[in-house]
Amino acid sequence: MPARALLLSGLLVWAILIVSAPARAAPDHARPENTRPDQARPENALPDRPGADRGATIGRSDPSAGDTRRSGFADMRPDSQAMQRDDDANPGMLGVMAGAALWAAPAGTANRSCADCHGEPARLRGVAARYPAVDSRTRSPIGLEQRINACRIDHQRAAPLGRESGDLLSLTALVAHQSRGLPIAPRDDPRLADLRARGQARFEQRIGQLNFSCRDCHDTLAGRRLAGSTIPQGHPTGYPIYRLEWQGLGSLQRRLRNCMTGVRAEPFAYGAPEYLELEAYLQWRARGMVLETPAVRP
Numbered sequence: 001m002p003a004r005a006l007l008l009s010g011l012l013v014w015a016i017l018i019v020s021a022p023a024r025a026a027p028d029h030a031r032p033e034n035t036r037p038d039q040a041r042p043e044n045a046l047p048d049r050p051g052a053d054r055g056a057t058i059g060r061s062d063p064s065a066g067d068t069r070r071s072g073f074a075d076m077r078p079d080s081q082a083m084q085r086d087d088d089a090n091p092g093m094l095g096v097m098a099g100a101a102l103w104a105a106p107a108g109t110a111n112r113s114c115a116d117c118h119g120e121p122a123r124l125r126g127v128a129a130r131y132p133a134v135d136s137r138t139r140s141p142i143g144l145e146q147r148i149n150a151c152r153i154d155h156q157r158a159a160p161l162g163r164e165s166g167d168l169l170s171l172t173a174l175v176a177h178q179s180r181g182l183p184i185a186p187r188d189d190p191r192l193a194d195l196r197a198r199g200q201a202r203f204e205q206r207i208g209q210l211n212f213s214c215r216d217c218h219d220t221l222a223g224r225r226l227a228g229s230t231i232p233q234g235h236p237t238g239y240p241i242y243r244l245e246w247q248g249l250g251s252l253q254r255r256l257r258n259c260m261t262g263v264r265a266e267p268f269a270y271g272a273p274e275y276l277e278l279e280a281y282l283q284w285r286a287r288g289m290v291l292e293t294p295a296v297r298p
């Protein structure tokens with residue numbers, strides 16, 4: 001694209017952002033969603049039963065003054081929020097149920113199920129809250145989907161599940177759902193710190209023909225409106241999510257690819273190490289915020 005056209009399209013995006021900026025005097029954290037007193041309840045003491053009002057548990061686990069972080073949940077319309085809150089209406093729960101069936105089914109030449117080794121899915125409560133994590137076997141960082149596929153290959157002796165396949169999304173949703181209500185809790189490990197540092201640099205780097213960084217949108221412009229939707233702070237609290245636009249479950253990688261094509265950047269290939277870097281940084285940036293899987297998003 002010629003330089004002048006580039007400049008013009010950049011200016012156009014800024015014009016849209018500025019014109020649609022809400023005249024909001026109060027800072028985000030003063031909005032009612034985040035000031036509900038029941039948010040102060042210890043999240044891991046919450047019952048996890050179908051249909052329970054979990055809207056109250058979404059946000060920060062420690063809503064102390066000065067923490068202005070908010071989940072994308074708080075930026076959604078009330079009808080989408082209601083859909084996420086109610087397990088009977090949340091379409092992401094179908095993925096969790098499909099994951100439970102896969103969990104119990106023997107697979108591969110080892111002919112073993114996840115349940116044979118791990119027992120009830122609830123025994124993995126807390127696991128998703130610390131991923132990406134350092135793998136106990138390879139001693140290098142690994143994402144949750146990759147970790148599940150490592151069990152497929154090493155322990156079930158089965159073929160790995162395809163990225164964004166329904167089966168991998170369902171199993172990941174099942175495992176992550178076990179940590180719903182728990183705060184995101186990345187481990188303090190130098191190998192993760194390196195990964196995060198690279199992720200942070202990436203988050204701050206301007207990309208694409210529109211020349212925007214993740215931070216430009218998710219820190220500087222968060223809360224403003226872009227093409228009809230509110231720019232969220234970009235916290236990875238609900239993955240895999242059920243996205244209404246996708247009409248299905250999708251991973252954090254898929255979400256990040258959407259953000260990259262949104263600024264006319266070429267997304268990294270699925271499974272590229274750059275995603276793990278970004279995920280590790282996003283996880284650190286959202287530490288202490290409560291997991292919502294399966295979240296609903298527009």
Ligand code: HEC
Nearest residue numbers: 112113114116117127136137147148151152155156171175
């Ligand atoms: C034969 C036993 C076996 C089977 C079958 C198995 N796993 Fe595992 N899994 C393990 C072991 C052992 C580990 C610890 C890491 C390692 O040594 O590979 C593990 C680790 C994990 C972890 C990471 C736990 C943590 O604390 O970080 C997850 C998540 C997981 N498995 C999910 C699954 C899923 C989902 C399935 C079914 C698709 C499955 N596993 C099948 C034995 C098994």
Ligand code: HEC
Nearest residue numbers: 072212213214217229230231232234235236259263297298
């Ligand atoms: C031009 C602005 C813009 C840029 C640049 C951008 N995003 Fe986004 N991002 C959005 C918007 C808008 C949404 C919400 C879309 C929707 O749900 O309607 C979003 C959603 C997200 C979400 C989902 C949050 C949730 O609640 O599930 C994450 C995570 C995210 N972005 C991370 C990133 C990362 C990492 C980058 C850099 C690689 C990036 N974004 C770049 C605008 C942007």
